[in-house]
Amino acid sequence: MSLKLKALLKSPWVFHLSTGSCNNCDIEILDCLTPRFDIERFGMLLVGSIKHADVLLVTGSCNRMSVERLKVLYEQVPKPCLVVAIGTCAGSRGIFKDSYNCPVPLDKIIPVDVYIPGCPPKPEAMIAGVVKLIEKVGGSK
């Protein structure tokens, strides 16, 4: 494992990216930060700029206008960067599969490391997903 990746896993800073979601996953991500779940105690921090991010949390069904922005943003993230698809929309487009404005799923646009299904996934599921991501990348303990 590269030193960069090793350092990243100590305290992954997350950036939240909504590509046309319904807010549900987004507010559940924010829920993870608030007192009941409080993932900040594990060193995870929601950052405001993509250039500070280690992990991208992508929600939503990738509609046409946001796909262009998503590509630009993915180019701007310092690599290595891990991508987590949160919610059924980001994973497989779910109910929006037949929509004219959501032509391709997220994993055809950028590489995805972990999928967290659910509509919306519970904060517990998100934390479990990120833990799995860390174990997968860092090797089992």
Place this chain on the structure above:
Amino acid sequence: MGKTIIPIGPYHPLQEEPEFFTLTVEGETVVDIDMRMGYNHRGIEKLSEMKTFENSTFVVERICGICSTSHPYAYTRAVEDIFPMEVSMRSKYIRTIIAEGERIHSHLLWLGLAGHFLGYNTVYMWAWKLREEILDVMEILSGNRNAYAMFKPGGVRRDINAEDIPISLKKIDSILPTLDMLKKAVLDDPVLHARLKGVGVMSYQEAIDFSALGPTSRASGVARDVRKDSPYGAYQEMEWDMIVTKNGDVFDKAVIRILEMFEAAKIMKYCLNNLPDGEIDAKIKDVPPGEGIGHIEAPRGETFHYVKSDGTNRPVRHKVRAPTFMNLPTYKATIKGQTISDATIILAAIDPCYCCTERIAVKDGKGRMLYNGQDLIRLSRSKTEKIRQRMGGR
């Protein structure tokens, strides 16, 4: 002094959803604002026309995660409006309980985010901690935290168990003292007074002119609430107050939302205590041809749905108008003459919900419609195919 344009977005730390603002500023003062939408458009109205009447409820639930009761509620009311039918009293009460629970959690969410936008993270953490409690109540009653899936045309999908009622009531009662503490902490805080009073003022006349809805209009003294004006559900069964204030600034909008939570808790408690017996589902077999409208008071204002049926099992037209659609243009009135630092909270003050708002219309500069619905479907199908091929799919 020359004018400067500040672009905000579409992905910015201020709000959760992507949207693009351009602020035109002179020095520190904002003189104009423009918005660019479309990052959330998912074609819900068209999707809804592909589904049956019952399945459409799940699609409209996904219009917005925070208003995930308001949209199905308005939609089911629109379907029930197509032909004369009566929903049982028990399902009306259950619908009211879920709708008011959503109002509490939505207002707490707004209060927290408003604190966050002001840099007052204590309020953010307190409000969201309280919000967890109300989400627990909703999880007890409906089985899920956010998307409840309780609604169906003709009634509700799930009954409320008798043994869940005492524990829910106890939980609501345990929230109220903390909520009261939060109310006092927010409304008596000199810092918040200094930040919010007199900021982003919308006058009574402007609220009328922009057809502002919900707490945004009630803060300017416009006493407009669907629950009072055209009662539905169980709202006429009990006493509750419509909160109206006069000043129209951000502080008053906060006051309205905080006080509304207490009213919502009152309504919820009444409904849980007096839940009548009876069927929960009217079991609609066929929907005859016709049109129906349904409107309800969502946490952000009036949500309006229109459904047209041609006698088959699918709607032929489904139109959605979310409250934010009417509230967004009020930025033009509220933000002018304010400083950039206040712009964040003014933009958040209407409790914007962009994913509710994203409907489509293609117009040229003179306001003429360029495409009708059929043209758009044809265009989008051909473009989808092109994109699929380019991405190597299918």
